[in-house]
Amino acid sequence: MAKSSKLVVARKGRVLMVRRRRDGLWMFPGGRRRAGESDRSCLRREIKEELPKLKLGPLKLWKEVKARKSRTGRRMSDAIFLAKKVSGRLKVGDKKEIDRAVWRKPRGARLTPTSRYIRDKLFPR
Template identity: 70%
Template sequence: MAKSSKLIAVKRGKVLLVRRKSDRLWMFPGGRKRPRETDKDCLRREIKEELPKLKLGRVRLWKEVKSKNRRSGRKMSDAIFVARKTSGPLTIGDKKEIDKAIWRKPRGIRLTPTSRYVRDKLFPKK
């Protein structure tokens, strides 16, 4: 079981990203699991906390990432989910943690190490 869950949502060639207030790095939305919480339950709770007006269609597990980041040495343990449909405004719920949410191309932006890893696997350079 992964330690956290992340959401990959794509709309018209753009991905959904949120910016962490602490270090101003962008990431795919999601967060850490609570005890006895499934990966999917974690994802739905985190999305509801971070982006409460966002409606998710069916989500499916793309991959469970267990790896060590070569740059930082940090261990990654994430369940990565893909949503085919999303709707609703990008209203921020947890303003202490997240300060902005956008739809944009996944390149040319400062991402967290885990989000960079996922981006490089799902959206390789052409």
């Protein structure tokens, strides 16, 4: 099992991204798994906390990524899920952690290392 789960959903050439309040970096929504929680239930819980008005359709595991971040050497362990169908408004729930949620083009934003990896694999130039 991965340490955290991320959601990737694309619509009309744009992807769902959230911006972290602490450093202003953009990322795919998701977060850390709790003890006894599956990767999929972690993602559903995190989305409910971060974007409470968003309704997710079926989730498909795209990839489980285990690697070391090149700059820091920290381990990356993420389960990346794809959703073809989402509905609802992008209302931020956890305002201490997230200050913005938008549909945007996958390029042109300062991303977290994990989100940069996901973007480069799923949305190559």
